[in-house]
Amino acid sequence: MTTRSMTVAGIMSGTSADGIDVAIVRITAGKLRPRLTLIAHHGIPYPAALRRAVLAAMNSASTSTAELARLNWRLGIAYAQAVSATLKQNPVALDLIGSHGQTLYHQARASTYAGRSFACTWQAGEAQVIAATLGVPVVSNFRPADMLAGGQGAPLVPLLDYVLFGHPTRGRVLQNIGGIANLTAIPAAATRDQVVAFDTGPGNMVMDALALELFGKRYDRNGAIAASGKVLAPVLTAALRNPYFALEPPRTAGREEFGREYAAKFLAACRRTSKNPADAVATATALTAETIVRSYRQFVRRKMRSAQSSTSTIDYIVSGGGARNNTLMAMLSARLAPLGCELASSEEFGLPAEAKEAAAFALLAWQTWHCKPGNVPAATGATRPAILGQVTYV
16 A cells, blocks of 8 residues: 555544544654654534433443434444534645444453453544545544454553654653543553553542532633542542552553542542532542653652653653643642653644544544554553554545
């Protein structure tokens, strides 16, 4: 297949289920790695009815075949509309689209069902709807190939992190804070095989659930609610005993671990300790910060330090919606500074926080189109590199 420069749109809707991010990227083959230029990005909230349907499908113990079929098709329509809206503001000719889809279920480890044990995943959003509507080929369904190669199907953003942020003399940690928080650690002068990546735990997911339940807000804008409360130490200490936080990487998490049921139990514990609802949001914010810092300290710090001078600063670069939460960022800065890390936003490196994951799936689509592996086995736990996704033609 041709390796000419291509204009690719990446579509991402994360575990927060708050909307759709689109990034349009120009990608050109390079000697060592592809070169990316961000052309445009656009975020579109889900319509209220669609968000309710997505959340219901994620959290439901049972649902109908008709509901799931309709949701899959409706998401395809929404993704096509999101790309169209982005193109209307930034007219370019697209060569390819990469659509992550909306994760409805992700079971990274094998479990028995109907007499067989296996892992599985499902990202909804009909690719043929997108391709037919926009007249552009679509790469979708990225996770299964990695899982069938022995990986957990996540995280898949580390390839973008390596391509954009790898540095010959500086160690860098790329921390994405979406619904779930995940990091990619790239030691100075690292090869692709030396990249470490995993989900640290809840990102915005628990904070958002509490902001909605207690204050009727979809999220805690700028961390203002958390800033008005205090962290409930006993609740935080108990929450940190969750077995997930002791798991060795590679590891992944989702709503199955930190979704609606988890948030309800967390809120109940907060209410037993304090009558101030802002304290619950503050404690959820501290949980995200503390699990990020502990993950770095326990699983990453030594590897980063062994690759460069122990006195050199590590660039700790944050993206995702959590980068807009001033209270969360202040907590992270205070906890990471003693570990020799300097906190920064991905925007300071030329990539807007909201565009990163969508740009990652534009890159992964480009890799697939050119029959190149897209996973980083050291991050997902796969036994081999794998070409990810399926191509839907016009």
